[in-house]
Amino acid sequence: MSSVAYRRFDDDWTSVEAFLSSHGEPSEHARAVFVHEEVEAWLAFDEDELVGWILTHPGRSDDGVQRGFVEDVVVARSHRGHGIARRLMELAEAHYRERGFAGMQLTVRADNAPALRLYASLGYTTVQQRLRMWKQFS
Numbered sequence: 001m002s003s004v005a006y007r008r009f010d011d012d013w014t015s016v017e018a019f020l021s022s023h024g025e026p027s028e029h030a031r032a033v034f035v036h037e038e039v040e041a042w043l044a045f046d047e048d049e050l051v052g053w054i055l056t057h058p059g060r061s062d063d064g065v066q067r068g069f070v071e072d073v074v075v076a077r078s079h080r081g082h083g084i085a086r087r088l089m090e091l092a093e094a095h096y097r098e099r100g101f102a103g104m105q106l107t108v109r110a111d112n113a114p115a116l117r118l119y120a121s122l123g124y125t126t127v128q129q130r131l132r133m134w135k136q137f138s
Helices: 013-022 027-036 084-098 113-121
Strands: 004-008 040-046 049-060 066-075 103-106
Touching: 004 084, 013 027, 013 049, 027 049, 027 066, 040 084, 049 084, 066 084, 084 103, 084 113
Parallel strands: 066 103
Antiparallel strands: 004 040, 040 049, 049 066
16 A cells, blocks of 8 residues: 545545445435535545545534534545544544534444444544434335
């Protein structure tokens, strides 16, 4: 793996959509967030290959505190375990810290052990657990 370079997202949806799609992630959510929110996103590149993405926006958490919200973090399967997600999180945290926000907030699936380890190592703590339920109509 070459040296990974990071930069802010500059509206290159073609690359991002192809990247997200190739990793089983829907790009519709990202586009919807961009339409309605003041968002910040960063990309990670290994030479010319997009290998990581983080999508964030400002918001108020349930306790009324202004935080940066992490909507999406995706790292290419071939580049996982090399600190890319950590660096993307650090870029987002630095951005919101510089803007005077109180902290960050994110949601993660309970079965995503690698992400849970990363977030815990960055100082995130669980403040709420939710159950997702649905009803299937026949």
